[in-house]
Amino acid sequence: MAEKILMKGNEALAEAAIMAGCRHYFGYPITPQTEVAAYMAKRMPRIGGTFLQAESEIAAINMVIGAAAAGKRSMTSSSSPGISLKSEGISYMAGCDLPGLIVNVQRGGPGLGGIQPSQSDYFQATRGGGHGDYHLLVLAPNSVQEMADLVFKGFDMSEKYRIPCMLLADGTMGQMMEPVALPERSAETIDKPWALTGTEGKRKPNIINSLALAPHELEEWNLERFKRYDIIRETEQMSESYLMDDAEICVVAFGIAARVSQNAVDTARAMGIKAGMIRPITLWPFPEKALKTAADQCKAFVSVELNMGQMIEDVKLSIECCKPVSLCCRTGGMIPTPDEVVAAIVKANEGGKQA
Amino acid sequence: MIVFEKPKALTDAPLHYCPGCTHGIIHRLVAEAMDSLDITGRTIGVASVGCSVFTYNYFNCDMVQAAHGRAPAVATGLKRADPSKIIFTYQGDGDLASIGTAETVHSAARGENITIIFVNNAIYGMTGGQMAPTSLPGQVTQTSPYGRDVNTVGYPVRICEMLSTLDGPCYLERVAVNNVKNVRHAKKAIEKAFRNQVEGKGFSLIEVISTCPTNWGKTPQAALEWAEQNMIPYYPLGVYKDKYSEEAGK
Numbered sequence: 001m002a003e004k005i006l007m008k009g010n011e012a013l014a015e016a017a018i019m020a021g022c023r024h025y026f027g028y029p030i031t032p033q034t035e036v037a038a039y040m041a042k043r044m045p046r047i048g049g050t051f052l053q054a055e056s057e058i059a060a061i062n063m064v065i066g067a068a069a070a071g072k073r074s075m076t077s078s079s080s081p082g083i084s085l086k087s088e089g090i091s092y093m094a095g096c097d098l099p100g101l102i103v104n105v106q107r108g109g110p111g112l113g114g115i116q117p118s119q120s121d122y123f124q125a126t127r128g129g130g131h132g133d134y135h136l137l138v139l140a141p142n143s144v145q146e147m148a149d150l151v152f153k154g155f156d157m158s159e160k161y162r163i164p165c166m167l168l169a170d171g172t173m174g175q176m177m178e179p180v181a182l183p184e185r186s187a188e189t190i191d192k193p194w195a196l197t198g199t200e201g202k203r204k205p206n207i208i209n210s211l212a213l214a215p216h217e218l219e220e221w222n223l224e225r226f227k228r229y230d231i232i233r234e235t236e237q238m239s240e241s242y243l244m245d246d247a248e249i250c251v252v253a254f255g256i257a258a259r260v261s262q263n264a265v266d267t268a269r270a271m272g273i274k275a276g277m278i279r280p281i282t283l284w285p286f287p288e289k290a291l292k293t294a295a296d297q298c299k300a301f302v303s304v305e306l307n308m309g310q311m312i313e314d315v316k317l318s319i320e321c322c323k324p325v326s327l328c329c330r331t332g333g334m335i336p337t338p339d340e341v342v343a344a345i346v347k348a349n350e351g352g353k354q355a
Numbered sequence: 356m357i358v359f360e361k362p363k364a365l366t367d368a369p370l371h372y373c374p375g376c377t378h379g380i381i382h383r384l385v386a387e388a389m390d391s392l393d394i395t396g397r398t399i400g401v402a403s404v405g406c407s408v409f410t411y412n413y414f415n416c417d418m419v420q421a422a423h424g425r426a427p428a429v430a431t432g433l434k435r436a437d438p439s440k441i442i443f444t445y446q447g448d449g450d451l452a453s454i455g456t457a458e459t460v461h462s463a464a465r466g467e468n469i470t471i472i473f474v475n476n477a478i479y480g481m482t483g484g485q486m487a488p489t490s491l492p493g494q495v496t497q498t499s500p501y502g503r504d505v506n507t508v509g510y511p512v513r514i515c516e517m518l519s520t521l522d523g524p525c526y527l528e529r530v531a532v533n534n535v536k537n538v539r540h541a542k543k544a545i546e547k548a549f550r551n552q553v554e555g556k557g558f559s560l561i562e563v564i565s566t567c568p569t570n571w572g573k574t575p576q577a578a579l580e581w582a583e584q585n586m587i588p589y590y591p592l593g594v595y596k597d598k599y600s601e602e603a604g605k
Contacts, residue, residue, distance in 0.1 A: 055461035066432020
């Protein structure tokens with residue numbers, strides 16, 4: 001295990017991306033993720049990489065498309081309003097089957113919203129965000145350590161399946177400092193015969209494209225992609241269970257909401273309530289299997305979120321609404337207190353309906 | 356002795372363009388430049404959105420299709436990923452001068468070492484003839500049915516003139532392909548725009564005055580004449596910036 005050092009989440013993420021072999025970063029300043037760009041601006045020129053401050057979020061994601069098309073590990077990072085601007089490019093990446101990492105250090109919305117932590121881009125991330133029939137791989141870190149670890153995972157999965165990956169953090173994850181052991185591993189190298197590297201007169205041209213005017217052809221492309229989505233749903237669900245062995249009340253939370261909820265679960269246990277928590281790490285694919293298993297033993301679920309209730313829909317779908325699911329949430333950049341989550345657990349335990 | 360043959364940098368795919376459209380000539384000139392500089396094997400092209408969306412079927416090199424207006428940003432990513440490759444975009448006026456203005460201006464300002472072929476025919480062709488950023492004052496289109504009224508929709512954008520105010524670009528020239536003389540000159544300009552990149556000189560953009568007989572509602576011959584009489588006076592041909600010859604002249 002590498003020595004632990006104290007780092008800000010955004011910086012740990014940036015350094016991990018470099019360690020994972022990313023040498024092409026394109027971004028645009030926006031709070032609360034600007035440290036990623038600042039870190040890359042310092043590091044990339046020293047290691048022969050590219051840091052480029054684009055003229056817009058739109059340009060940045062399209063630069064990622066260019067570098068990814070050339071077969072290079074590339075990334076961009078932003079925060080909520082910026083991700084909306086990138087959504088066109090993300091849809092093109094999905095349609096072109098291009099890998100790449102998009103980091104969203106979420107802030108409150110809609111509109112210009114605020115700059116405090118939020119999870120209100122859950123729908124946008126897990127449902128694709130842009131136009132068309134597609135998904136992103138969506139990873140949700142809940143510590144500075146995971147800000148680093150999931151970058152490796154994200155790049156690897158993205159290239160393996162040729163699906164863009166979104167690391168969905170929140171302002172807290174980006175801004176807080178924690179001890180982190182940067183992963184001691186080198187980047188996976190994946191063969192990319194589809195990459196645009198020049199024919200050198202030795203092969204037919206490679207074409208990267210999302211246009212198919214014949215509807216049967218476009219349907220075929222989409223069906224092929226959905227076969228990959230099926231494999232991912234089957235094999236890549238990730239979650240962490242906390243005190244779930246005998247749990248009767250299952251809290252579901254990710255990111256900073258999971259950190260708060262863990263304290264609340266401890267408090268509820270001290271009060272004699274058999275509470276536990278499932279923390280989704282992959283938001284897409286959503287850990288349906290873990291939720292479904294929990295539904296066999298638990299009498300109620302509590303979804304804790306920094307939005308007006310978005311993940312709760314996936315919780316209900318996963319357990320096919322067979323148990324009551326209540327919501328404990330704050331929005332606009334506010335974070336629920338442990339006491340608020342405890343109250344929601346108590347209410348769920350007493351058989352209360354929607355909190 | 357072969358005196359005329361198809362450039363090797365073009366594939367055998369039949370072009371889908373309307374009869375009389377000058378895209379075919381411009382494709383050929385780009386391919387001839389690639390042949391002449393022997394760069395096809397290390398060239399990556401960026402197709403845009405508009406009539407030229409299918410260029411990825413026509414050039415015999417690696418190609419990527421970009422979102423509307425974003426080709427210069429995609430080209431920037433490609434070039435930064437591997438500066439040894441030759442990167443070009445092929446864009447129309449709606450793509451380059453309207454929805455993609457920011458990408459155009461900033462790739463030029465950065466002096467990206469890429470080549471842009473900008474086809475200006477003063478109309479949106481693929482969507483059926485709407486007003487373009489380069490449509491002339493008074494020009495009748497589907498979305499300016501009474502003629503472009505500059506009092507309500509403003510004036511056309513002259514890209515070469517605008518970009519020439521920047522320090523970033525290396526080479527900006529406006530050419531036309533409406534007659535043999537202009538085609539021969541356009542060929543030289545396009546080749547130079549690619550050679551600049553090979554030599555690492557920086558951003559080159561060639562604006563090509565083109566025609567759209569279908570959406571202009573003219574015969575191919577009349578369209579060529581209309582370009583001569585109306586477009587070229589508004590968009591004067593010539594070199595708008597040539598950094599290296601300017602420096603040599605100092």
